[in-house]
Structures are given as C-alpha cells and as structure tokens.
Amino acid sequence: MEFENLAQSTAQLPDIEEVEFNAHPRRYKKLRVISISLFFLVLAVGVGILFFFKDLMFTLPFIIGWLLLYAFALLAEHKGFKIRGYALRERDISYRKGWIWYNLTTVPFNRIQHCEISQGPLGRIFKLSQLKVYTAGGSSSDLFIGGLDPEQAKKLREFIINKAGLDE
Amino acid sequence: MSEAKFSEPTRQHYLGVVIYFLRAARRGLSLLITFVVLSTFNTKFIIPLIIAFIVGGILMVVFAILQYKNFTFKVDEKYLIIHKGVLVKDKTKIPLERIQSVHIEEPLLQRLLGLASVQVDTAGSQGKELEVPALETEDAVALQKVLRAKKEEKIEEVKPQAEAEPTGEEEKSQEEIEESRTLIHLNIPSLLKVGLTDNHLKNGFVALAIVFGYAMQLEEYFQGYVSGLIEENFDEIRRMAYGMLVVSIVAFLIISILISLVKAIIKHYDFTARLASEQFYVKTGLLKREEYRIPLNKIQIMEWRTNPLRKLAKMETAHIYQSQSQEAQRKQAVEIPGCYQPQTDAIMKEVFELEEDRNHTLLTPHRRVYSMVLISFITLPFIAATIITYFAAGLQLFLELAGLIALIVFFVWKYVNSVELDIDGELITIKKGWVFPKRIVIPAYKVQSVSVSQNIFQKRRNLSHFTIFTAAGDRKFPFVSFKKSMELHNYLLYKAESSKRSWM
Numbered sequence A: 001m002e003f004e005n006l007a008q009s010t011a012q013l014p015d016i017e018e019v020e021f022n023a024h025p026r027r028y029k030k031l032r033v034i035s036i037s038l039f040f041l042v043l044a045v046g047v048g049i050l051f052f053f054k055d056l057m058f059t060l061p062f063i064i065g066w067l068l069l070y071a072f073a074l075l076a077e078h079k080g081f082k083i084r085g086y087a088l089r090e091r092d093i094s095y096r097k098g099w100i101w102y103n104l105t106t107v108p109f110n111r112i113q114h115c116e117i118s119q120g121p122l123g124r125i126f127k128l129s130q131l132k133v134y135t136a137g138g139s140s141s142d143l144f145i146g147g148l149d150p151e152q153a154k155k156l157r158e159f160i161i162n163k164a165g166l167d168e
Numbered sequence B: 001m002s003e004a005k006f007s008e009p010t011r012q013h014y015l016g017v018v019i020y021f022l023r024a025a026r027r028g029l030s031l032l033i034t035f036v037v038l039s040t041f042n043t044k045f046i047i048p049l050i051i052a053f054i055v056g057g058i059l060m061v062v063f064a065i066l067q068y069k070n071f072t073f074k075v076d077e078k079y080l081i082i083h084k085g086v087l088v089k090d091k092t093k094i095p096l097e098r099i100q101s102v103h104i105e106e107p108l109l110q111r112l113l114g115l116a117s118v119q120v121d122t123a124g125s126q127g128k129e130l131e132v133p134a135l136e137t138e139d140a141v142a143l144q145k146v147l148r149a150k151k152e153e154k155i156e157e158v159k160p161q162a163e164a165e166p167t168g169e170e171e172k173s174q175e176e177i178e179e180s181r182t183l184i185h186l187n188i189p190s191l192l193k194v195g196l197t198d199n200h201l202k203n204g205f206v207a208l209a210i211v212f213g214y215a216m217q218l219e220e221y222f223q224g225y226v227s228g229l230i231e232e233n234f235d236e237i238r239r240m241a242y243g244m245l246v247v248s249i250v251a252f253l254i255i256s257i258l259i260s261l262v263k264a265i266i267k268h269y270d271f272t273a274r275l276a277s278e279q280f281y282v283k284t285g286l287l288k289r290e291e292y293r294i295p296l297n298k299i300q301i302m303e304w305r306t307n308p309l310r311k312l313a314k315m316e317t318a319h320i321y322q323s324q325s326q327e328a329q330r331k332q333a334v335e336i337p338g339c340y341q342p343q344t345d346a347i348m349k350e351v352f353e354l355e356e357d358r359n360h361t362l363l364t365p366h367r368r369v370y371s372m373v374l375i376s377f378i379t380l381p382f383i384a385a386t387i388i389t390y391f392a393a394g395l396q397l398f399l400e401l402a403g404l405i406a407l408i409v410f411f412v413w414k415y416v417n418s419v420e421l422d423i424d425g426e427l428i429t430i431k432k433g434w435v436f437p438k439r440i441v442i443p444a445y446k447v448q449s450v451s452v453s454q455n456i457f458q459k460r461r462n463l464s465h466f467t468i469f470t471a472a473g474d475r476k477f478p479f480v481s482f483k484k485s486m487e488l489h490n491y492l493l494y495k496a497e498s499s500k501r502s503w504m
Helices: A027-053 A059-083 A121-126 A150-164 B016-041 B043-070 B108-112 B137-158 B169-179 B188-196 B200-221 B225-232 B234-268 B308-312 B326-331 B341-352 B367-393 B395-418 B456-461 B482-498
Strands: A085-088 A092-097 A101-108 A112-118 A129-135 A143-148 B072-075 B079-084 B090-095 B099-106 B115-122 B130-136 B181-185 B272-275 B279-284 B289-295 B299-305 B316-322 B334-339 B361-363 B420-423 B427-432 B438-443 B449-455 B463-470 B473-481
Touching (some): A027 A121, A027 A143, A059 A092, A101 B482, A143 A150, B016 B043, B016 B108, B016 B130, B043 B079, B072 B137, B079 B130, B099 B108, B108 B115, B115 B137, B181 B334, B188 B334, B234 B334, B334 B341, B395 B427, B449 B456, B449 B482, B463 B482, B473 B482
Antiparallel strands (some): A085 A092, A092 A101, A112 A129, B181 B272, B427 B438, B449 B463, B463 B473
16 A cells, blocks of 8 residues: 655554564463453353253253353463553554454554553552553553563653653 | 622522423323323222322422422533422532533423523543533523533643634624535425325334334233224234235325425424534424534544435435443434435535545455355345245245245345445545445544454454444454454554644
8 A cells, every 4th residue: 555645655654564563471371260260260150050950951061161261361361461562662552462353553652641550459469550541532442461560560651741741 | 790690509590490390290201191091991900090190190290390409500610500499409520521512402391381491512432421401592592502512612721732712702603604605505305305205104104013012011001902992803903914015005095105204304494504614503403492512523434324215316414423421322313314415525525624535445354254244144034934834924034034035135236235335544434235325434533442253253264343333433354354353443543642732
C-alpha cells in the first residue's frame, strides 16, 4: 500500500513492529496460572454441586470437558505469555498480547487523560502492580498493563505523566 | 451579576417537587397497572390496592419533597458541585475544565411548568453525565452561560499558549447565532419527506415488539387464559391467518408508515441546523424542544446513513459524534436529517476544512474470507435448527432452508462488497452497508489509540481486524491484510502524534 500523497511515505514511518517489547517478570505467569486455576476450581465446584443434587449421568463428560478446557487454557497462557509485553517509544506506549487472539494496541502520549497504578489481592502476594492508562471517550480505548514490578510501574507512570503533560 | 448568582448553594425551582413526584409516578405506573388488573380478577385485592395506592402516593410526595430539598448546586472558582440524594447522600464535584458540553433540555412536563433542565457532559471513562433538572428557564440559560464562561476561563488558564480562541465568545454567541447561515430547515413538506422515507419496517417491528411485550405482560396477568384460547382454536386461527395475511401485511405497512411520520414530526419538528464559523447550532423537537451547540473542533466522527427509499430521494441523515462519556455516547449522536449533496458538501467543508482534492488510498477486506465467516455465523443456527426439527417437519423444511441460505449468501456477499476504507492523508472514510449504506468519516489526527488484532485462524491467512478509537467511540475495519493493518497503525499514530491541533 502506498500513501503517495503524504509528506512521508509509509516506508519511512517509524514501524512499531521493529520495536523491542519488554516482557513481564516471570512471577506474573505464576499469578496468571493461579488465577486461571482458581476460575476452573470455582467452575468445577459450582457445577459439581449442581450435579450432586441433580443427576450423575453427565459427570464423566463434564470431567473430560473440564480437563480439556483447563489444559487448553494453560496451554494458551503458556504460549501467550511469550507474546505479552509493552513497548515505550518517544511518543507512545504499546501493549501486545494473545496467542489465540493476538492484539496490539498503541496509545499516543498526547491523547492520554489520566494514568494510575493499582494492585489486587493476588498482586499484593506476588508484589505486582497494574498500570492503567485512560484516554477520553470510554473504556474501550483504555490500556491496562498488568504484572509490573511496583517500582517499574511507578517509573512508567511518572514517565507517561511527564510525556503526556499531565500534572499531579 | 449572573456569576454571583450560583456561587452559593442554589436550589431548583419549587415546582421541581412536582417533576420529581411525576417521575416517581411514571416509574410506579406499571406496578399500578398490575394491581388494577389483578383486582379486576379478584375483589379481595381491592382493599390492599387502595391502601397501597395511598401509602405509595404519600411516600412519593415525601420523597419528592426530600429530593427537592436535598438537591443543591453551586459553581465556584474550580468546580461545579452538586449535592443530592435522599437515602444515600451524594456529592459530585466536577472540575470546570473537564466539562465537555452544556445544553438545555425542555422535556414536555418541565416545559408545561415553565422549567428547563441543564445537561452537563464530561468526557473520560470516569465521566458521568449530570443533570440539573427543574430550573426556571432563565436560570437554566444563566447556568449554561456561567458554566461555559468559567470553563473557557479555566482552559485558557491551563493552556495560555493554546491557539487563541476568540475571547468574549459567550457574549457574542447570541449575535453569532443570528449571523450564522441556515444549513437545513425542515418545513412541513420536507419533514413529511423525511418521515415517508424512514425505515418503516424497523419502526413497525419496534412498535410490534412493544405491543407484544405488553401483550406478554397482560398474558401473565390473565394467567394463560389467552394462550389457552389460542391453542384450542389453533387450526381455525391458522386458516383465518392465511386469509388475512395480505390484509395484515397491508395494515402493518400502513401503521408503520404512520409511525414513521409521527416519529419524524415529534423528533424533527421545526428542525433547524445553522452553521457559524466555529459551531453548529441545532434546534429540534415538537414535545421536547432540544437545543445543541456543537463546537466544530469537538466533532470526532461524522456518519452519513441512508436507506433504499432515501437513496431514491438522494437524501441522507448525518450523525455527529462529539467527545463524550460512554454513557452519553450511547444516548445521543446529534442527527441532521434531510441532507442532500450540497448540505453534505457544506458540512464536509466546514467541519473538516477540506481544501483541494487529495490522493486516495483504498483498503478492502479480504472479501471471500469475510463472507465465509459471516455466512457460517448467520446460517449455522438455522442449519442446526433444521436438523433438530427434521423428523417432525420433513423435506419441505430443507427446501425452505436452501432458499434461505441462498438469500443470506446473496445479502452477505453484497454487504461484504460494500465494505471499504479510504484514507486520503487527512480523513479516514469507512463505507459499509448495501441496503442501509453508511459512511463514517474520522479525521486522522483525532485518533485516540489504534489496535490491530488477529485470531489464530486469521493468522494462517495473514488477516487481521483494525480498530480506530476516538473520543466518541470506536470503529472497526475487519479482515484486512495484517501488513496493511500495521501500515495503517503506523500511519495513524504518526498523524496523531505529530498533530498539534486541538482535538477535543
């Protein structure tokens, strides 16, 4: 594709694919595996209770299905974790993720409205923070980067706030 | 003078009590209907009904008074502060510079009482749309003025180097409106034309759904009496229904067209859109007169939509999307009905400051893959349903299914062939839709963020979805080659990051 009429041709534009992406600390993978396992545990207990009172006929297919799904989720997490990462450039921040559903989102600093750090209960145990970058106009364009070292998250936030020209 | 007016906590007009009471009453109405219907079946409900009615009424009056008493608002140097709430006290503090737009609404009830309500919209995901209802009309106008003036002041303070907006704009605004030129004014004939070319089927089905909804509710009250009746006489009813098919289709069409007309008249009565140097002014509505003032630089997305009837009349409806909180986005795009080519050109020229013709680059989705995915998603449920009911229904159903699938394939293919994205250096234009064509225009530099996504099946074919996020919502472009997506990604970032123009 050629954007013939532009000041710059697309070939000269900075290419996001050439940027090095920063990976998460290894312990973030553990956290994600635990949270996936918790989800499947709750699912198993919930459905198990249902069957206990109802009908034992579906127990075996359910267990097989449950195991397959659980294994698949772990596989997807394992594959996906290699892709997960953020990248900073002079004027924007990007995050990419997903093995089954790959997604790369980039937010220019001059479009950022607000930036904050949060930490959930699992995050407190693993000493990991989440960086949330908000843009105007609704949650769909916001960028959440989980699994950051708290120190790193703080630095990132300061960097972004500085670049975006936000105060406080 | 007017500035001092709202610096102290201010109450609404005392008739606000009436508004609050009527709002509560409207909410209680369907409950009331339930009770009334129940009591017609069984007389033992009558006494409790009367008691519930009285107690409910008293409670509503008390609540309305408390709501009025507890609602105060004030505007200080930095914030608009609203206190409200009866059981849960709520305090909202909005920084003035965060305010995106302020407009006045006059719903029928308030208009009858000479009141108006001020709507304050703030952008951002934490943003909420705020309402200050039941003000005397002059007070509403004064509040709107104060908020706009202070907001401008704040913005100037924060960014002294920002491009010099004409100061004292607020005082000028009245003259400006008069000076501005009328873009579209719908007189009665053109109003009827807009109504006659509306999407009658949609209006008809929406009405039908509402009627059905009520019918189902009633059915519950009647405890299955009606459906029992229908089941007993099913064959007879079916025979009648076939005979009445033509009659009912004609009746449905006539009613649908009538609904379209009524809708057009209520919504667009005396519609006026004026274009001043920096702003759109829109005034519209029969029962509820609505007034919008849209600064042109706040416009993030414009959409032109049409339908087969309007295409015949060469008429389109323009939709304006401004930077707004998500809540507000869902509720309102400002609509400009009855756009012909000259109006469309004028809007494009003013809003997007188009100069000479620029070169265009066209992107198209991978048509075959896109069609196949759409077709399988749409037809799978039908196929499954047919297989399940095969034993009961037999071969005829399969023939009908084949016809249906052929129809779906045709429509999907036509739709997919209409999808394209055009980028010309300043504007992104996405076209989609065959029966209901839609043209989405987004200035490239207003992009908030961009994203490329690709699922594992697309990976094999090197395809991807591209999403453009703006302060007024996001727009997707599906099944485009991954390479082109990345080029578009890089290009739009370059446009947004290198632009110094005000975008919100």
